[in-house]
Amino acid sequence: MSAEIVFWSVVLARFALPLLIPLFPLPAIVACLLLDGVDQTIFQTFGFDPPNYQSYDKAMDVFYLAIAYLASLRNWTNQPAVRVSRFLFFYRQVGVVAFELAGARWLLLLFPNTFEYYFIAYEAVRSRRNPLRYALTFWVLVAGAIWIFVKLPQEYWIHIAQLDLTDTIRDVPWFLPALVIAGLALLAVVWFVVRPRLRPADWPLRFRADLLPVEIDEAHERAAYRVAHRKVFDLAAVEKIFLVGLISVIYGQVLPGVEANDLELFFGIAVFVVLNSAIGLWSARRGYWWDSAAVSFAVVFASNVGLVVLADLLLSRRGNDLQLTDTLFFVFLLSILTMLYDRYHPVSEYRAAAAKRDAAASGQTGAEH
Structure with missing residues (x-):
């Protein structure tokens, strides 16, 4: 009974958290992303292994991504960024439908979930800077970089190699230290190389959506x-x-x-x-x-x-x-x-x-x- 309560609590949270995205875009979608990453671990901790977890997980994902897409219609002032968002969102939706119908994991590699990190990137920019500063070329480059350097490796890791982060950390002793070093190196590049070259921020850090x-x-x-x-x-x-x-x-x-x-x-x-x-x-x-x-x-x-x-x-x-x-x-x-x-x-x-x-x-x- 406790495993069933945990399961439905997680499912309810995966439907409730996305409803905060229109008002608190960045923290809410990061919370959804984190819950998406740990829900299977939570289930297994309580001795519950949902059947057809991949289909369940994709179904939960598309709901909060749909709310994020609708939030972009509400909040985003940069119209070229909205057009890129629309393409990335529906492209992924088509891929997930194809995966559900065919059951071929390589389809998720062909249709990567670039939209999610693209949404996060836009909101990270908006948290300090006016998105209207940036033209279509900038947003296309952001989407392309996420697609190639982030999502393709991640989709391969999860859906083709079928590796789990928790299991890999447990079974491969050097993996966690390497992951920490890579994260610190990335932070160092952002702090010492990227940050000094940025223009001054337009406003203090803001996480709440702007007024309509x-x-x-x-x-x-x-x-x-x-x-x-x-x-x-x-x-x-x-x-x-x-x-x-x-x-x-x-x-x-x-x-x-x-x-x-x-x-x-x-x-x-x-x-x-x-x-x-x-x-x-x-x-x-x-x-x-x-x-x-x-x-x-x-x-x-x-x-x-x-x-x-x-x-x-x-x-x-x-x-x-x-x-x-x-x-x-x-x-x-x-x-x-x-x-x-x-x-x-x-x-x-x-x-x-x-x-x-x-x-x-x-x-x-x-x-x-």
Whole structure:
């Protein structure tokens, strides 16, 4: 019983910690990364070895990475960095889906999780400096360096060589001292070589997310923006479909009560995403919005439960307890991701439009002079 309590406590923590990422991006994602690294050790310490741990671990990973991606829409002021973030995130999602379907570990090497460390790198920069200083080339170089020098070796270590850090430290006497020396050498390079060449910091160390633009920091402003710029089915809806759909397919490989095949699950989620978009636009047009994220989630979750009940009545379906539990989980997943996307995507779009206006204005001023 104690092993089961520990297991569910870790699972709950892996769902709860990511919800702090939008407000405390750097410390929250580092906490998620650390928990991801030690959860299997915790399980084994209490005598529990989850079946299909690789699939479970990837499913947990994609949830907190999805929240991190949504946090980048909310917080990041540098639009080229956001575009790189979008590519890296969805590229990894496609790779994880391919891994779940094919079971080939080399796919995780081909589709490395560069997005995670890229997110950390951006937030590390933002903690002291204005990200707007840096152009697209800088962010591409950062992503490329992480991809080649960090993630490829790590993905090979974990998924191809199938080595465990704890076991290696225990079985190879020289490994831990070598690891410590390498870490100290890296810190020395950063402190004595990189740090003196950096420009002065723009502000004191900050870990909390910056304030949103005043023009779109309230719920009624984001609702008005959605009404003015969004349709029930548009590019934003397509992005939401792939965001929620790919994650759902990954969880569909892990949850025991899922009977639908991957294609059926993806298209079923797509229908619910479009229905959510229609309900959201209808609500925004009629002045229904909530500043509280918790209240917004509760409303969206209740609406989706109602849609599921209605669908079951129309289709005369009766599921067992396991299927009901899995259905409620998918409703949770759909509700939390679509709610956060609808809150944060207008902020990113507003910033992108403002950046274009500023660039156009600068160009006109330069031409006049």
